[in-house]
Amino acid sequence: TVLKIATEYPDGNAILSELRMAGERIEQATEGRVSFKFYPGGVMGDALAVRRKIRIGQLNGTFIHSTAFSYEYKNAQVLNAPLLFRSFEEVDLVRAQFDDELNQGFIDSGWHTFGLIEGGFAYLMSANKVHGMEQLKQQKLWLPANDPLSEKIAKAFEINPFSLSIGDVLTGLQTGALNAFLAPPTGAIVLQWYTQADYLLDAPFMYIYGVIALSERTVASLSESDFYLVEQELTALSQRLNDLARAENIRAFDALSSLGISTVSLDDDFRHAIESEADEATDKLISSGEFDRDLYQRISDVLTDYRNP
Amino acid sequence: MNAIVVPLIIAVALIGTPLFIIILAGAAYGFWSVQIDLMVLPIEIFRLTENTLLISLPLFTFAGYLLSESKTADRMVNLTQAALGWLPGGMILISLLACSFFTLLTGGSGVTIVALGALLVPALKSAGYSEKFSMGLITTSGSLGLLLPPAIPLILYGVVAQQMDIADVDIKDLFVAGLIPAGIMVLALWGYGLWSQRHQPVPLTPFVIREVLKQLWLSKWELGIPLIIALGLISGWLVISDIAAITALYVLIIEVFVYRDIKLSSLPRIAADAMKMVGGILLILAVALAFTNLLVDLQIPTRVFDFIQAHIDSRWVFLLCLNVALLLLGAVLDIFAALIIIVPLILPVAMEYGIDPVHLGIIFVANMQIGYFTPPVGMNLFIASYRFKKSMTELYAATIPMMLVLMLVVLLITFWPDMVLFLVR
Amino acid sequence: MILLAVTQILLRNFVGISLFWIDPFNRLLVLWLALLGAMVATREREHISIDLLRHYSDRLWFKTLQRIAYFFSALVCALVAFHSSRFVYDEFVYQTTTFSNLPAWPFQLIMPIGFLVMALRFAHALVGGTKLTHPKTHTNISGNKRTVQ
Numbered sequence: 001t002v003l004k005i006a007t008e009y010p011d012g013n014a015i016l017s018e019l020r021m022a023g024e025r026i027e028q029a030t031e032g033r034v035s036f037k038f039y040p041g042g043v044m045g046d047a048l049a050v051r052r053k054i055r056i057g058q059l060n061g062t063f064i065h066s067t068a069f070s071y072e073y074k075n076a077q078v079l080n081a082p083l084l085f086r087s088f089e090e091v092d093l094v095r096a097q098f099d100d101e102l103n104q105g106f107i108d109s110g111w112h113t114f115g116l117i118e119g120g121f122a123y124l125m126s127a128n129k130v131h132g133m134e135q136l137k138q139q140k141l142w143l144p145a146n147d148p149l150s151e152k153i154a155k156a157f158e159i160n161p162f163s164l165s166i167g168d169v170l171t172g173l174q175t176g177a178l179n180a181f182l183a184p185p186t187g188a189i190v191l192q193w194y195t196q197a198d199y200l201l202d203a204p205f206m207y208i209y210g211v212i213a214l215s216e217r218t219v220a221s222l223s224e225s226d227f228y229l230v231e232q233e234l235t236a237l238s239q240r241l242n243d244l245a246r247a248e249n250i251r252a253f254d255a256l257s258s259l260g261i262s263t264v265s266l267d268d269d270f271r272h273a274i275e276s277e278a279d280e281a282t283d284k285l286i287s288s289g290e291f292d293r294d295l296y297q298r299i300s301d302v303l304t305d306y307r308n309p
Numbered sequence: 310m311n312a313i314v315v316p317l318i319i320a321v322a323l324i325g326t327p328l329f330i331i332i333l334a335g336a337a338y339g340f341w342s343v344q345i346d347l348m349v350l351p352i353e354i355f356r357l358t359e360n361t362l363l364i365s366l367p368l369f370t371f372a373g374y375l376l377s378e379s380k381t382a383d384r385m386v387n388l389t390q391a392a393l394g395w396l397p398g399g400m401i402l403i404s405l406l407a408c409s410f411f412t413l414l415t416g417g418s419g420v421t422i423v424a425l426g427a428l429l430v431p432a433l434k435s436a437g438y439s440e441k442f443s444m445g446l447i448t449t450s451g452s453l454g455l456l457l458p459p460a461i462p463l464i465l466y467g468v469v470a471q472q473m474d475i476a477d478v479d480i481k482d483l484f485v486a487g488l489i490p491a492g493i494m495v496l497a498l499w500g501y502g503l504w505s506q507r508h509q510p511v512p513l514t515p516f517v518i519r520e521v522l523k524q525l526w527l528s529k530w531e532l533g534i535p536l537i538i539a540l541g542l543i544s545g546w547l548v549i550s551d552i553a554a555i556t557a558l559y560v561l562i563i564e565v566f567v568y569r570d571i572k573l574s575s576l577p578r579i580a581a582d583a584m585k586m587v588g589g590i591l592l593i594l595a596v597a598l599a600f601t602n603l604l605v606d607l608q609i610p611t612r613v614f615d616f617i618q619a620h621i622d623s624r625w626v627f628l629l630c631l632n633v634a635l636l637l638l639g640a641v642l643d644i645f646a647a648l649i650i651i652v653p654l655i656l657p658v659a660m661e662y663g664i665d666p667v668h669l670g671i672i673f674v675a676n677m678q679i680g681y682f683t684p685p686v687g688m689n690l691f692i693a694s695y696r697f698k699k700s701m702t703e704l705y706a707a708t709i710p711m712m713l714v715l716m717l718v719v720l721l722i723t724f725w726p727d728m729v730l731f732l733v734r
Numbered sequence: 735m736i737l738l739a740v741t742q743i744l745l746r747n748f749v750g751i752s753l754f755w756i757d758p759f760n761r762l763l764v765l766w767l768a769l770l771g772a773m774v775a776t777r778e779r780e781h782i783s784i785d786l787l788r789h790y791s792d793r794l795w796f797k798t799l800q801r802i803a804y805f806f807s808a809l810v811c812a813l814v815a816f817h818s819s820r821f822v823y824d825e826f827v828y829q830t831t832t833f834s835n836l837p838a839w840p841f842q843l844i845m846p847i848g849f850l851v852m853a854l855r856f857a858h859a860l861v862g863g864t865k866l867t868h869p870k871t872h873t874n875i876s877g878n879k880r881t882v883q
């Protein structure tokens with residue numbers, strides 16, 4: 001069988017070569033019974049189009065951001081709660097305890113995943129210095145069009161962001177129609193958005209992660225022994241991509257300062273204000289059914305214990 | 310099976326079956342033969358809604374129809390005649406510059422021909438140029454300006470190249486490098502126009518400042534259109550889809566209430582005509598998505614470039630084959646799909662041959678620009694056929710000479726890298 | 735559409751509000767425009783086609799070929815209409831949503847309806863819809879627009 005995998009990651013970089021190498025190893029291990037074809041760069045369409053194509057069997061799986069599966073698995077979004085984490089240490093602590101549960105959640109809702117793959121923290125980057133809630137709400141902030149979770153977070157935060165598609169963002173920033181955006185450092189660099197920002201607010205606004213997912217139908221079509229080999233490789237691959245992304249993001253974060261972007265640290269008032277807004281926003285997300293209160297509470301407890309030893 | 314079905318589809322194409330049917334049939338047969346559920350067709354057609362830029366198409370189209378139904382063309386000819394009547398081919402130059410400006414805004418999705426076509430073709434004709442030449446020129450110019458900043462293909466090329474970690478491509482360099490080739494294309498078409506129309510009676514008129522001022526005054530409201538677009542971009546109040554909306558509203562107001570060229574009662578008919586054409590174009594764009602997806606699924610572009618890489622070892626032959634392959638793919642693929650799929654394939658190979666990545670970007674977009682009006686399936690040809698109410702065969706005949714002119718320019722761009730790069734390096 | 739877009743600009747620049755639903759709604763409108771426009775174009779035989787044989791449009795064999803073209807077009811449209819209705823049904827079953835959490839399938843209904851109408855119109859032309867022999871068709875067949883003026 002040929003497994004066709006779509007991803008929005010572009011061709012020609014480390015991620016795609018990792019994917020291809022894993023594909024070749026699986027092909028060898030299964031003596032050619034299972035091989036892979038990759039469709040990088042989003043050529044198969046956006047998350048919805050990819051899901052539809054998996055549904056009809058044109059594609060077998062995808063490497064995609066986790067929110068793409070929030071239709072079937074609401075709790076996939078729990079780690080995306082605004083300002084949930086303060087540092088990568090906190091991320092590692094929480095993920096050590098919850099990764100297996102979350103991964104099983106994907107599997108139970110019909111998407112066979114092989115572990116969580118870090119995307120990094122999205123930070124607020126802006127042309128003007130932001131050092132208080134008032135200024136934050138005055139920014140002409142970009143949020144992705146057609147992204148329900150961002151839309152709900154913005155509403156919960158009572159900010160009025162500009163909803164444009166990704167292609168229009170650079171132009172919007174250049175002309176001044178926008179002056180702030182949320183993005184992980186790697187994304188800001190690759191998409192050239194950093195050229196239009198001077199400040200980065202040192203609060204990790206949202207944690208982003210992805211998954212490699214195969215459809216249930218694909219998994220069922222493989223023999224048990226072949227699937228075992230596939231699972232072994234893809235689990236190792238997910239771990240490698242996760243580590244790769246962490247290194248990349250730390251490197252990109254450091255690179256931003258050499259690219260002329262100053263990091264703005266939050267004073268206690270601002271941090272307190274923005275975190276309590278975030279808590280309220282999260283509460284609204286839970287009330288509207290975006291993820292379970294129980295799971296969020298357990299994660300939150302782990303973090304509280306860590307912060308107040 | 311292929312031996313029967315493919316000739317069959319070509320045969321029904323030749324007897325005048327609508328093109329969207331032909332493209333759909335080709336895609337359906339292709340997907341069916343590799344056992345993919347044909348529900349992929351509606352899935353792809355629905356991807357029309359992924360593209361934000363398309364919102365500007367109906368709005369600019371409506372504005373273009375309004376302009377073409379009013380006396381704008383006359384006023385524009387008179388003004389150009391007064392200001393540039395002393396310059397041979399003044400109207401040609403104006404047309405080329407107007408098309409380039411419009412395309413760099415709208416990214417060559419055919420909006421240029423729709424919005425400016427029915428204005429510029431009558432203007433060129435009444436200035437004394439032949440109809441065939443005028444149509445060919447505008448069809449060709451519908452993608453002129455893709456090399457000028459801030460057109461999206463160059464940005465996309467830069468983004469794709471940067472993500473590959475092998476080449477350092479600054480988007481600003483691409484913008485600077487595109488200027489000279491774009492200028493040469495404009496000059497070449499202008500020169501060709503002068504030569505091909507040398508027997509047409511296009512009288513030169515002396516420059517009289519009072520006449521220029523008078524014509525300026527008469528067209529003052531319409532001159533506000535480029536002003537709105539430029540100000541909208543510079544001030545940062547508006548993005549492209551906003552500019553389209555404001556332009557449409559502004560044109561509506563000036564033509565109906567200020568110039569009174571259009572009666573209020575004829576607005577529904579104009580809107581219906583515009584929407585009918587937009588519908589036809591959008592449907593072709595939509596089914597072309599399905600066909601492109603078939604090529605992507607079968608990994609055809611990858612195979613083409615694997616073949617090139619395996620069989621060629623000289624840099625110059627590589628570049629020549631690259632031009633041919635890009636022209637062919639550009640004639641069937643959408644430019645954005647082409648960029649995303651092909652650039653990662655060719656950039657590493659090109660760099661092994663010592664080709665500068667900025668140079669490659671310019672070659673790439675220049676070829677894609679011609680792909681827009683390469684017979685038989687260039688998108689510009691379809692759109693011009695709608696807009697000028699001319700058959701495809703007439704348009705082929707009208708555009709082929711200009712296609713050859715631009716191909717010569719592309720060869721010049723390809724084989725004289727210093728010309729492209731001296732402003733950058 | 736103009737009104738929506740202008741409202742959006744005014745709100746954004748003067749009131750500082752950006753309505754989330756306008757952009758996705760406009761993009762769905764683009765799909766509707768595509769299919770509604772194409773339905774009208776089918777009624778008036780105004781689709782673009784490659785028209786090498788246009789000059790023979792008076793001949794009898796040309797009419798036969800044209801019937802083949804109509805037959806083929808009706809077939810293809812019916813095929814797409816069928817798969818579009820399966821698509822819409824799936825979207826209903828999987829509860830895909832669009833802007834403001836509305837279900838997506840009612841907005842997608844235009845696809846099966848549009849292609850079905852086109853299939854019927856091509857079939858109508860095939861069985862001798864009056865336009866086949868109408869003198870005006872001579873210019874229409876080529877994809878040229880009948881001049882309204």
Ligand code: NA
Pocket residue numbers: 638639640641642643644677680681688
């Ligand atoms: Na093209």
Ligand code: NA
Pocket residue numbers: 639640641642643680681686687688
């Ligand atoms: Na094309």
